[in-house]
Amino acid sequence: MTAVVLRGSPGTPRWPDPRATWQRSSRSGPFAGAGCLAPRASARRSGPSPAPRAPVGTSRLRAESHGTANAYERKHMNKAELVSAIAKRADVPASTVDSVLAGLQEELVDAITRGEKVAVSGLITVERTQRSARTGRNPQTGESIDIPAANTVKVTAGSNLKKAASSVPV
Structure with a gap:
């Protein structure tokens, strides 16, 4: 045949x-x-033909250039891009912006270590919270395990960030 x-x-x-x-x-x-x-x-074959597959190594959620995102793309901004955007908007050298961000990071880490709450009005609030001890379960064996108490970081968006997020169509 x-x-x-x-x-x-x-x-x-x-x-x-x-x-x-x-x-x-x-x-x-x-x-x-x-x-x-x-x-x-x-x-x-029976039924509808299968949907086309994305090439290996790619994802429907892609990090590409910044702009308007559609349903298949998700945009990410790394630190270098953030420094460049702030430097351009504030008309200051990128090295100055990088130093300010490094100082902000150090101060946030120190404040969380001391147990203080840091609030930048309208933008963000960062604070240390405590998670109490609890009993968990191993999903593979079903065995009960004790999870100790721990400190975590709580980050809350301020009103300006919330307003910006809600103004973007879904």
Whole structure:
């Protein structure tokens, strides 16, 4: 048996599925006869064709250039891009902005270590909170385990950030 692939124009009902592999049939029935072609059993499909797959190593959520995001893209800004954007907006050298951000980071770490709450009005609030001890469960074995108390960091968006997030369409 020789396998033949028939390709038709997509969307026209009289042409076979372009992904189907066909073989010469010697059985009886609608595909009887030496010159007739029948769909190969492994190539028969039922239902809608599968959705196209993304190439390996890519994701539907991509980090690309900044701008308007659609449903398939998610934008990320790293520290270098943030420093560049602030320097351009404030018309100061990028090294100055980088120094300010480094100082902000050091001060936030020191304040959290001391147990203080840092609030930048309208922008962000950062504070240390305590998580009490609790009993958890190992998901693989089902065994109960004791999880000790821990300190965590709570970050709350300020009113300006909340307003900016709510103004973007979903």
